[in-house]
Amino acid sequence: MSTPKMKLRLAKCLWGWEPHETQKLWLENGAKTKVAACGRRWGKTESAAVDAAAMAILQPGCVQIIVSPTYDQSRLIFSSVENLIMQSPATRNLAKVVKTPYPRLTIGGSVIMARTVDEDGRNLRGHNADRVIVDEAAYVRDSVVQEVIAPMLADRNGQLVMISTPFGKNHFYRAFIKGTGSSGSKRYASFTFPSWSNPHISREYIEQQRTELSARQFAVEYEARFLDDQSGVFPWDDIEAAARRSDNDRWDCIVAGIDWARYSDYTAVVAIGVNESRCGVIAIDRFNKIGWSSQIERVANFLSIHKVCAALTDQTSIGDPLLEQLRAKVWESGADVAVEGYSFTNQSKRNLVEHLAQRFSHGTLSIPRDEALMSELQYFEYELTQSGNIRMNARSGYHDDLVMALALACWQAKSVGTVDGGYLSGGGRVAVGGW
16 A cells, blocks of 8 residues: 555656645645645646556556546646656556547556546446546536545545635535534545645746736636635626726727627627726617617617727627628718627637626726616626536526627727727727717
């Protein structure tokens, strides 16, 4: 039976690896369930790989399974294990690696596998293990951990290792609490490792991230904190603060975001004023149950009335032909508006919304006390899908049209720049005089 100290000595001997202090603290703990809430770039992939590779060598015949919400995530730790084993002449010729259908490394009778949890953990059923390492554990569904992963360890009295950035107060949080000492459970050990626990990461980089992310994002992703209202994207305090801000600024230009209606939704248009330091909502329009041609005309009139110089519209699915029709209508009217499109994917939508959240967090956006807008912002949430991905949308029973139109407008504001008295955007240069 290996001990944590033996693993560290082996890692130094075979790979010349020296842990930083918090990695050492983590690896020297032998609790049956270990939970680490980690900030970005703390070194969890490296730590997990060294731990798995050393255990495979020191405990011949052991079985370890690396799981995570996605195949790419599982492969990160597995690839690091493979690199460690293959870089040492003492272990290279003893190992065998198979990449399909799932990554699998064998050495001295020990096995390390990488799997995804999938929607319901079906890829894991039927396996048993001496250790399961769950990477990004907070993004794995509760039922998979309780009904699939835990039973895999029963036959061998195995160890469960969960490492992740926090995401709400789900099974990962509950396991974390059991290991804090207040629960009295000796089978659990919990750790919080903010990013700066890693002495090799630049503090300047971390502070730069603090300025670029919303306060909530930074608290979760770099401070590794569990937050009470994790599911809400926009904290109510930030919404209220934006509604209280003075809107007496002189705007350099006006841009707009357009979110087209689908099914029972609304078409929403939001215009914002932009200057060097901030943005402010100056006009909102929201409507439904009218034909597409009437919608195009109404949006074009809105852009003209509010002297919008550039607009960003959702061009996903039905939005693509509507983008072209709006461009044609604007051209016919003689308005000087650059109309651009933005395609929604899960990731591009997340980028859009997180940029809006940063504006709220950093105090660079003002909004009117519009009941519909403030309600949509309050009930716009993160959701963990069955496949372990994060989706952002309105809570059931609510709309998010104004949120998305505002997010599109703020994204368009990123492109604002003046060149010789003109507005420069992806759509071209247009005049900006008169605002």
